[in-house]
Amino acid sequence: MKYCVETFDLTKNYRDFSAVDNLKMKIKNKGIFGFLGPNGAGKTTTIKMLTCLTLPTSGTATVAGHDILKNPNEVRQKIGMIPQMVSLYGDLTVKENIHLCGDFYGVPEDLRDSRADELMEMVDIKYAENKYVSQLSGGMKQKASVVASLIHQPDILFMDEPTIGLDPTTKRILWDLVEELNSEGRSIILCSHDMYEVELLCDDVGIINRGVLAAFDTPQGLKDTMIKERKNEKTSRSSNVTKIVDEIQKEASPEEKASFDKIKDYVEKKNRDSMELSVMINNLDENVLSHLKNLPITYEITKQHSGRIVIDMEDSEESVNQIIASIIENNGNITSISTKDPSLEDVFMKVTAKKEEVGEE
Amino acid sequence: MVETKKIKWMFKKDMMVLWRHKPRLISLILFPIIMITLFGYGMGGTLTNIPVVVVSQSNGPVTDATLNAIKSTNLYDVTNVINDPTKGKQMVMNGQDKAAIILPSNYDDMQSQTPKNVIIDADSSDQMATGALIPTTQALFSQISNQIGIQELQSMGLSSSAAQSSQIQVTSQTPSQVLSNPVALSSGINFQNIVNSINFQINKLYGNISYIDFLVPGVLAMVVLFSCMFGMGESIAGERERGELARLFMTPTSIATIVGGKILSKLVQETGRAIILIVVAIALFGIVIAGSMLLTLLLLVLVALCFVGFGIMISARVSTQEDYMQMVQPITLPMMFMSGVFYPVETMPWIFQKIAYILPLTYANDALRAVMLKGAGIGAIWVDVVVLLGFTVVFFALGVKSFNRDV
Numbered sequence: 001m002k003y004c005v006e007t008f009d010l011t012k013n014y015r016d017f018s019a020v021d022n023l024k025m026k027i028k029n030k031g032i033f034g035f036l037g038p039n040g041a042g043k044t045t046t047i048k049m050l051t052c053l054t055l056p057t058s059g060t061a062t063v064a065g066h067d068i069l070k071n072p073n074e075v076r077q078k079i080g081m082i083p084q085m086v087s088l089y090g091d092l093t094v095k096e097n098i099h100l101c102g103d104f105y106g107v108p109e110d111l112r113d114s115r116a117d118e119l120m121e122m123v124d125i126k127y128a129e130n131k132y133v134s135q136l137s138g139g140m141k142q143k144a145s146v147v148a149s150l151i152h153q154p155d156i157l158f159m160d161e162p163t164i165g166l167d168p169t170t171k172r173i174l175w176d177l178v179e180e181l182n183s184e185g186r187s188i189i190l191c192s193h194d195m196y197e198v199e200l201l202c203d204d205v206g207i208i209n210r211g212v213l214a215a216f217d218t219p220q221g222l223k224d225t226m227i228k229e230r231k232n233e234k235t236s237r238s239s240n241v242t243k244i245v246d247e248i249q250k251e252a253s254p255e256e257k258a259s260f261d262k263i264k265d266y267v268e269k270k271n272r273d274s275m276e277l278s279v280m281i282n283n284l285d286e287n288v289l290s291h292l293k294n295l296p297i298t299y300e301i302t303k304q305h306s307g308r309i310v311i312d313m314e315d316s317e318e319s320v321n322q323i324i325a326s327i328i329e330n331n332g333n334i335t336s337i338s339t340k341d342p343s344l345e346d347v348f349m350k351v352t353a354k355k356e357e358v359g360e361e
Numbered sequence: 362m363v364e365t366k367k368i369k370w371m372f373k374k375d376m377m378v379l380w381r382h383k384p385r386l387i388s389l390i391l392f393p394i395i396m397i398t399l400f401g402y403g404m405g406g407t408l409t410n411i412p413v414v415v416v417s418q419s420n421g422p423v424t425d426a427t428l429n430a431i432k433s434t435n436l437y438d439v440t441n442v443i444n445d446p447t448k449g450k451q452m453v454m455n456g457q458d459k460a461a462i463i464l465p466s467n468y469d470d471m472q473s474q475t476p477k478n479v480i481i482d483a484d485s486s487d488q489m490a491t492g493a494l495i496p497t498t499q500a501l502f503s504q505i506s507n508q509i510g511i512q513e514l515q516s517m518g519l520s521s522s523a524a525q526s527s528q529i530q531v532t533s534q535t536p537s538q539v540l541s542n543p544v545a546l547s548s549g550i551n552f553q554n555i556v557n558s559i560n561f562q563i564n565k566l567y568g569n570i571s572y573i574d575f576l577v578p579g580v581l582a583m584v585v586l587f588s589c590m591f592g593m594g595e596s597i598a599g600e601r602e603r604g605e606l607a608r609l610f611m612t613p614t615s616i617a618t619i620v621g622g623k624i625l626s627k628l629v630q631e632t633g634r635a636i637i638l639i640v641v642a643i644a645l646f647g648i649v650i651a652g653s654m655l656l657t658l659l660l661l662v663l664v665a666l667c668f669v670g671f672g673i674m675i676s677a678r679v680s681t682q683e684d685y686m687q688m689v690q691p692i693t694l695p696m697m698f699m700s701g702v703f704y705p706v707e708t709m710p711w712i713f714q715k716i717a718y719i720l721p722l723t724y725a726n727d728a729l730r731a732v733m734l735k736g737a738g739i740g741a742i743w744v745d746v747v748v749l750l751g752f753t754v755v756f757f758a759l760g761v762k763s764f765n766r767d768v
Contacts, residue, residue: 053610054767073613081611087604091378103370104612132381148608 001065004029004156004187005050009059012045012211019045021211022059027204032178032188034202034219036195038352042211043191044084047160050189051081064155077105080154082162086141090134094125094144097133098151105152112151119147122180123173139170146177156187163197175201195345205344207351215351219344226342226350238271274299275315276340277323280308281332288332297322310340364618371622372629375596379630389630393584393638398645400573400580410438411490414458416449417442421469427505431462436497450482459483459490462498471509574649577642578729579702584638585631585664586696586722590689592630593672596623598685601676607768616764620757624669631665632658651736660732660746664725667749670756671721677764701726721752 005027012020020042027033037043048054050063052072060069064078088097095116102112120126123143133141142162149157159178163171178201182188192198198205199219207215207222215222242264249260281288284307292298292311297319300312313319327334342350379386415431417424432439440458443449449461463480467473479502483491600606609619635658642648650657672689679685699713700706700722706714717723728745731737739746 048768051611053607076611076613083604083607085604087608089374089378089605089608090603091381092374096374096377100370100374101608101612104367104609104614106613149611 001029003027003062004031005033005061005063005189007046007050007059007061010046010049010056010061011058012042012049012054013057018211020049020056020208023208023211023213025206025213025216027187027189027206030182030185030187031203032182032190032201034198034205035189035191035208036193036198036205036348037208041208041352043208044160045211046208047081047158047189047191051079051158052076053081077152078155080149080152080157082142082145082149082157082159084160084164086133086138086145088133088141088144088148091132093130093132094120094136094147095129097144098148101148102151107152115151115153116147119150123147123177139166142166142174143170146174150181154186156189157181158189158191160191161193162190163192163194171197195343195348199344207348209352215347222344222347223342226347229350230342234271234274238268241267273315274312275319276302277311277313277320278308278336278338278340279311279323279327279334280336281327282307282335283331283333284309285332288327288330291326291330292323295322295326307335364614367614367618368622368625371619372626375622375626376629389588389634390637392588393634394641396584397577397580397638397641400576409435411436411460411494412440412458413437413460413462413494414441414443414449414452415439416444416446416461416463417468418444418446418464418466419468419470423469423471423505423509424464426508427464427468430501430505434497434501436493446480453482453484456484460494460498471512573642573646574734575730576703577646577648578733579726581635581638581642581661582664582722582725582729583697583702585635585661585725586668586693588634589627589631589665589668590672590675590693591686592627593623593669593676594682594685594689596627597673597676598679598682601679601768602681604768610766610768616761616766620673620761620764623673624666627669628662628665631669632662635661635665648733650733652732652738656732656739657729660725660728660742663746663749663753664721664729667721667725667753667756670753670760673760674756674763677760680765696720696722699723721749724748724752 003026007023007025010023035043049056050061052068052075063075066074068075098116123146125143163174178188205219245260245264249257297314302310302312431437446463452458453461461482465478467475468477481498485491675688676685699717700720706717724745728742731742
C-alpha cells in the first residue's frame with residue numbers, strides 16, 4: 001500500500017458553509033504527515049471524516065486501504081485517534097479506561113493487559129494507573145488518551161493537536177513516542193499549530209485553508225518553493241520597473257539616459273541577486289550602521305531591533321565577507337550571523353494569507 | 362450487530378460510575394422516597410385540624426350540643442368561640458381561620474317558625490380546605506337538624522321509641538310522602554330536616570380505596586418517566602457533550618450495541634428504583650397491591666423500557682445536555698398532568714382526554730392501577746401492554762435509525 005490515506009473530492013458542508021471543499025490528498029504510507037491550517041480551516045473536520053467520526057457530505061476517502069463509507073468498522077480497527085479534547089471517562093481509572101478501549105477493539109484480555117502495562121511505562125503514566133482520569137492533570141490525561149488509542153496497535157495514528165497546552169517535558173515524551181511508533185512502521189497524521197513540532201517530526205506537510213488544500217510538500221520543499229516564489233516576484237517586479245524606465249528614457253537626454261541606465265542596473269541586480277543576512281551586534285551604533293549602508297553591496301537595511309539588523313544585500317560569499325569586515329573595522333561586536341531563509345511559519349503565513357486575499361476578492 | 366461483551370462493559374461502566382458518583386446514587390434512592398412521601402402526605406391523606414372560628418349568637422342546650430359536636434370533629438380546630446359575626450368574618454379574611462361558622466340568634470329557640478340560618482364564611486382562596494369543610498359542615502348540621510326534629514317529636518308527646526320508629530319510617534319514605542303526613546304538618550316542624558336524615562349507602566366495589574392508593578401507581582409510572590427521561594439526558598447527550606461517547610464511536614462498535622448497553626444499565630437502575638418506591642409506599646402508607654407483585658414489577662420494567670426508548674429517540678440527534686432538557690421538558694410535564702396521574706382521565710376536558718390516549722404514560726397508569734388496585738391479571742391489561750410495547754418498538758427503531766454518530 002503506497003498511501004495510508006487517499007481522499008477523493010472529500011467535502012463536508014454545514015448548511016451553506018463548506019468546511020472541507022473537494023479535498024484531494026494522498027498521504028504516504030509509513031510516514032509522519034503534518035496537517036496544518038489556521039483555526040477553522042477544516043483540519044479537524046477532515047480528521048473526523050477520515051476517522052469515521054462524521055460522515056462526508058460528498059466524496060469519499062480510503063484509510064488503511066478501506067473506504068470510509070463502505071467499510072467504516074475496518075477503518076476504525078486499523079486506526080487510533082488522539083482527539084483534541086481528551087475523551088476518556090472521568091469516573092473510571094486510567095487502567096479501566098484503557099481496558100475498556102482494549103475490549104471495544106476486541107483485543108484478547110492477556111494481550112490487552114501486557115500492552116497496557118508496556119504503553120503506560122512508555123509514556124510514564126504507569127504510576128497513576130489506578131487514579132481516576134478526572135483527577136489527572138492535562139498532560140497525564142493526554143498520556144492516558146495516547147495509551148487508550150494505541151492499545152489495539154493501529155496502523156495509522158491520527159493526532160489532533162496532541163501537545164497543545166503541555167509542558168516541554170511531556171511534549172518531548174510524545175514526540176519521542178511519535179518517532180518510535182513511526183520507526184515501527186506506523187503512519188502518523190499530526191494536526192498541529194506548532195511549526196517547530198511539525199518541522200521536527202514530519203516528512204510531509206499539507207496546509208489546508210478555507211477547506212481547500214493550499215500546499216502539500218516536504219517541509220524543505222515548501223520552503224524551497226517559497227524561496228523560488230520570492231525570486232520570481234522580485235524578477236517580475238524588476239522587469240516592471242525596467243519597462244517603466246524604458247518608457248521614460250525614450251524622451252530623455254543622453255545624460256539623463258545614463259542615469260536611468262544606472263537605476264535599471266541597480267534594480268535588476270537587487271532583484272536578481274539579493275539575499276537577506278541577519279546579524280546581531282551587541283554594540284550596534286550609528287557609525288557601524290552608516291558604514292554598512294554605504295557599502296556598494298548593501299541594498300537596504302530592513303529591520304533593526306535591539307542590536308539585530310537584517311541586511312538586504314548582494315547574494316555572494318564575498319559580499320558576506322565585506323559586511324563582516326566593515327562591522328569589525330568599525331569596532332562592532334558580532335554575536336551571531338545567519339542567512340535568513342524562510343521558515344515553515346513563513347510558508348504557512350504566506351500560503352494562508354494568499355488564500356485569504358483570494359477569498360476576499 | 363449487537364456485541365454482548367461490549368454491552369456488559371457499558372453496563373459495568375455505568376454501574377461503576379454510579380457507585381463512584383455518590384450524589385447520583387443517593388439521588389437514585391432518595392428521589393422515589395421523596396416523591397412518594399410528598400405525594401402521600403401532601404395529597405393522599407385526609408385533612409384534619411382546619412382552623413375555624415365559631416360565632417355563637419345564642420345560648421342554650423342546642424348551641425352547647427352544636428359546639429361540642431363541632432369541637433369533637435377532628436376536621437375542625439376551633440380557635441375561638443365569639444359572638445360577633447363581623448369579627449368572625451374578619452378573622453377569616455385575616456387568614457387566622459379558614460372559616461367562620463355563624464350560628465343565628467334564634468338557634469336555641471325551638472318554638473320559632475323562622476328558619477335557622479347557619480352561615481359559613483369560608484376562605485375560598487384555599488380550595489383544599491374549603492372543599493373539605495363545606496360537605497363536612499353540611500353533613501354535621503344535617504345530623505344536628507335531625508336530632509332537633511326528634512326532640513320536637515318527643516316534645517309533641519310521642520315516645521322516644523315512636524320518635525325513632527318515625528325516623529326509620531321517614532327514611533324509607535319519599536319527600537312528598539313526608540310532606541303529606543298530616544300529623545307532622547300540624548306540629549309545625551321543619552320537615553325538610555327530617556328528610557335530611559335519610560342515610561345513603563355506598564358500596565365500594567374495590568374496597569376502601571383512598572387517594573393515596575389511587576395515586577401510588579400513577580406516581581410509580583411518573584417517577585419512572587422522569588428518571589428515565591432525565592437519566593438518558595446525562596447518559597447520552599451528556600457523554601456526547603463531554604466527548605466520552607466519541608471514544609466509543611472511534612472503535613468498531615455499532616449504535617445498537619451502545620444503545621443496548623445503555624438500556625441494560627438503565628433498566629437495572631429503574632427496576633431498583635421501582636422496588637424502593639413500592640416498599641416505601643407499603644411501609645409509609647400501608648398500600649396493598651391487590652394483584653401480582655411480579656406483574657407490577659414487569660409492568661414497571663416495560664414502562665422503563667418505553668421511556669428509555671423515548672429518551673434515546675430524543676437524545677439521538679442532540680449534541681448537548683441542555684438541548685436535550687429543553688426538548689424533554691415540554692413533553693414530560695404536560696404528559697404528567699394529562700395522563701391521569703393525579704385525576705382520572707375521564708374527568709378531564711375532552712381535548713385533554715383525546716391527547717391522553719396518545720401518551721404512553723396513560724397506558725402505564727391504566728395497567729398499573731388495574732393490577733395494583735383491582736388485582737387484574739395480564740388478560741385484563743393486554744391492550745395497555747400491547748400499546749406500551751408498540752410505543753417501545755417505535756421509539757427504539759426511530760432512536761437507533763436517527764442516532765447521530767457525528768461528534
